[in-house]
Amino acid sequence: MEVKRREGEPTNAFLYRFSKKIQQSGILREAKKRKFRTRPESKLKKKLSALHREKKKKEIAKARKMGRV
Structure with a gap:
C-alpha cells in the first residue's frame, strides 16, 4: 500500500489519511490475526475433550436427578 503526501498537506492529515487507507484495506486486521498462530488441535485432544x-x-x-443442582 502506497500513500504519497500531497503538496502542502500537514503531517497529521497525512497520517490520518494513511491510517484510514490501512483500516479500509483490512491489512491491519489481517496482521493482528496472524500475530499469534494457533496450532490445530490434535485428534486425540479433541476426543479427550469430547469424552x-x-x-x-x-x-x-x-446431580439434578438427586436434587443437588
Missing part, C-alpha cells in the same frame, strides 16, 4: 464433556453432562444430570 470429558460427556462425563460432565452425565454428572450434572445425575
Whole structure:
C-alpha cells in the first residue's frame, strides 16, 4: 500500500489519511490475526475433550436427578 503526501498537506492529515487507507484495506486486521498462530488441535485432544464433556453432562444430570443442582 502506497500513500504519497500531497503538496502542502500537514503531517497529521497525512497520517490520518494513511491510517484510514490501512483500516479500509483490512491489512491491519489481517496482521493482528496472524500475530499469534494457533496450532490445530490434535485428534486425540479433541476426543479427550469430547469424552470429558460427556462425563460432565452425565454428572450434572445425575446431580439434578438427586436434587443437588
